[in-house]
Amino acid sequence: MGLGADDPSDLIKRIAQGDRESFGRFYDLYAPLVFTLATRVLRSRTEAEDLLQDVFLQAWRQAGSYEKGRGSPEAWLITITRSRAIDKLRSVRRRDKGIVPSDDPAYSETAGRVESGEKESEAKVMVGSALARLPDAQARVLELAYFDGMSQSEIAARLGEPLGTVKTRMRDGLERLRGFLGAKRVSGVS
């Protein structure tokens, strides 16, 4: 990070005061991450574009209620993105169960992709990433929960493994992730 780089917490403070320029810089900083995550969860670029817009609109409106003590701006945005994306995914799945009939082709197309779960997403997992450094079994349960919005029992059923095994893999995987984060902080900026 070079000199004069924006401190994200300061940007949020200025956004809360209605500063559009800071909002533009904040967008440039995080939009690729938000868009990548949204595309992976929703498996649709069009849906991801809509979500990207919604997430930043929410950030603009709720910048005033952001609290530094509850996590970094990046984690805050990621949480908003993921929870909205998963909500969207689940509502499409519920719709597929026939609660509300719909013949919107865009949605049934998305639903088909989501349900298959096996097709390649547009956003691919990078080799050498934190996820790639986890044992496969741990990475798999984290991916299914985090990116595909599945609950622990759904994952157990999907993998044909006991629930206890799934829980253990999740916790072990998370512990390693926390370890990576700690290591990164200790070694400083690479």
Next chain:
Amino acid sequence: MNHNEWLEQAEIYALGALDEEERARFEAHLAAGCSVCENRLRETGEALSLLPKSLEPLPPPPSVKARLLAQIGSRAAARTARVRQRTQWLPWGIGAGALVAASLLFMVGWNIIATRQEIQSLEGRVAQLRKDLAQREETVRLLFDPEVRLVQLSGLEPSPGAQARLFWNPVSRTGVLFTTGLPSIPSEKAYELWAIAGKEPLPAGVFTVEAGGRALFRLPPLPEGVSFDKFAVTVEPAGGVPKPTGPMVLLGTL
């Protein structure tokens, strides 16, 4: 349950993978004010941010930024237009629960037909309209959800004849507000909804009203981990403010 088990639940909760019943129990534990679990949630949330960063980055199309900047520049105007569209079919006065849901469903259906005709003549607006439809269907689904709670808001001193109903889903953190009898206000002002936890009001969105003081307003998703006990509406500058400054016109308790 001993506290270590709660901490384990906190991790799986942060991952979003607790099953419904466990999730409700854990949220109740959080709402009771457990700072140890809150810390664990925050730490796990930071660690989880490594997962999206493990993905090969995709650059977003530049059109989104342009749309956003235009949108935040003319938020008040756009919002008025959207609320106007939605309130055309406002079913105020029908009973709560299934009746409201059924009539909304009918009206959404009716609206889909009307909207389709518009799509044929106005190609450029297709994307926006599709989004509106999805929002309306989401509204209907919200009303069907067994988790939904009904909050009655009563008019206060400035407009005692006003009232509102809020269908609030504490699990999905969203809801729909129907108002009636709110006085019309100048265009530089708007009504702002607040979700209150104890004495802490959180902004829950800005809306304007139609003739008869009516509005149908869909709440943006509110932050998780906060248990709201009251909802209120105040009069604020059109863009909304982070903390209430104007007079309170509606108040209701969950």
